[in-house]
Amino acid sequence: MVLQLENVSLKRNGSWILKGIDWCIQEGEHWVLFGLNGAGKTAILKMLNAYYFPTSGKVTVVGKEFGKTPLGEHLRTKIGLVSSSLQQKLYPSDSAYEIVLSGAFASIGLYETPTDEMRARAVSLLDELGCMEYADRNYETLSQGERQRVLIGRALMAKPQLLILDEPANGLDFIAREQLLEKIEKIAESPEGPTIIFVTHHVEEILPQFNKTLLLKKGEAFASGDTREMISNDMLSNFFELPVDVVWKNDRPLLTRKNLSVKTLLT
Numbered sequence: 001m002v003l004q005l006e007n008v009s010l011k012r013n014g015s016w017i018l019k020g021i022d023w024c025i026q027e028g029e030h031w032v033l034f035g036l037n038g039a040g041k042t043a044i045l046k047m048l049n050a051y052y053f054p055t056s057g058k059v060t061v062v063g064k065e066f067g068k069t070p071l072g073e074h075l076r077t078k079i080g081l082v083s084s085s086l087q088q089k090l091y092p093s094d095s096a097y098e099i100v101l102s103g104a105f106a107s108i109g110l111y112e113t114p115t116d117e118m119r120a121r122a123v124s125l126l127d128e129l130g131c132m133e134y135a136d137r138n139y140e141t142l143s144q145g146e147r148q149r150v151l152i153g154r155a156l157m158a159k160p161q162l163l164i165l166d167e168p169a170n171g172l173d174f175i176a177r178e179q180l181l182e183k184i185e186k187i188a189e190s191p192e193g194p195t196i197i198f199v200t201h202h203v204e205e206i207l208p209q210f211n212k213t214l215l216l217k218k219g220e221a222f223a224s225g226d227t228r229e230m231i232s233n234d235m236l237s238n239f240f241e242l243p244v245d246v247v248w249k250n251d252r253p254l255l256t257r258k259n260l261s262v263k264t265l266l267t
C-alpha cells in the first residue's frame with residue numbers, strides 16, 4: 001500500500017476543509033485527483049507531505065502513519081513533489097542541474113556533497129526529461145515548461161515511491177503541455193517508476209496510464225474508482241451539477257458543456 005487515508009477530516013481556522021475522506025492507493029496504480037477550485041486538493045497534498053495533520057482520521061503514506069513517527073529525511077525522499085509552491089522556494093540562480101541534484105537530499109539548495117553516483121543520476125534524469133540543452137542555465141531563465149521538467153527530475157532524484165504532480169501543466173501552452181505529458185507518460189509506464197498522483201482540474205490532461213480517479217468536491221470524496229467510470233457523462237454531470245459531454249479520443253477525454261437552450265441553463 002502506497003497511501004491510505006481513513007476517514008480523514010481537516011479543520012482549519014474553524015472550518016472543515018476535508019470531510020471523511022477514504023482513499024487507498026496500491027503499488028502500481030496511478031491516480032488522478034480531480035476537483036474544482038477550492039475543492040481541497042491542496043489541503044490533501046499538504047497532509048500527504050505532513051505540512052498538515054488530520055483533525056481526525058488516519059493518514060498512512062509509504063507504510064508510515066503520520067503523527068506517529070518523526071518525518072525524517074528518509075520519508076521526505078520517498079515522496080517526490082512537484083508544485084508551484086515548491087517552485088517559489090527554489091533559488092533562482094541555481095542551475096537546472098543543481099536543482100535536480102538537490103533532490104537527492106530533498107533540500108532547497110545543495111548543502112551536502114553529492115556522490116559521483118548522484119551526479120550521474122542527475123545527468124541521466126536531465127537527459128531522459130529532455131533538459132540537457134539548458135542543464136547549466138540558471139533556473140530563473142527557464143520557461144515554465146522547462147522548469148516543470150527540471151522539477152520532475154528533482155522529484156525523481158531520490159527514487160521516490162510516490163510522485164505527486166500538483167497541476168504540473170498549469171500555465172503551459174498546448175505544445176509545452178503535451179511535451180510535459182509525454183514525459184509523465186514515460187515515467188508512468190516505467191516498471192520501476194513511482195506511483196503517481198496527478199492533481200488537476202482539467203479533464204484533457206488525464207493520460208491513459210492514470211486508470212484511477214478520485215473526484216473531490218467541497219472537501220469530500222464525491223466518488224473514486226476507474227477513470228473511465230469517473231470521467232463519464234453521468235458522473236461528471238452530477239459532479240459539476242451541469243450537463244456535460246465527455247468524448248474519449250486517442251485514449252484521452254475531452255469535455256464540453258451539453259448544448260442546452262439558454263432557458264434550461266438559467267433554471
Ligand SMILES: Nc1ncnc2c1ncn2[C@@H]1O[C@H](COP(=O)(O)OP(=O)(O)OP(=O)(O)O)[C@@H](O)[C@H]1O
Nearest residue numbers: 012013017035036037038039040041042043044201
Ligand atoms: N488555512 C486555511 N484556513 C481556512 N480555510 C482554508 C485554509 N486553507 C484552505 N482553506 C479553504 O479550504 C478550501 C480548500 O482549499 P484548497 O486550497 O485545498 O483547494 P484546491 O482544491 O487546492 O483549490 P485550487 O484548485 O483553487 O488550488 C478553500 O475554500 C480554501 O479557502
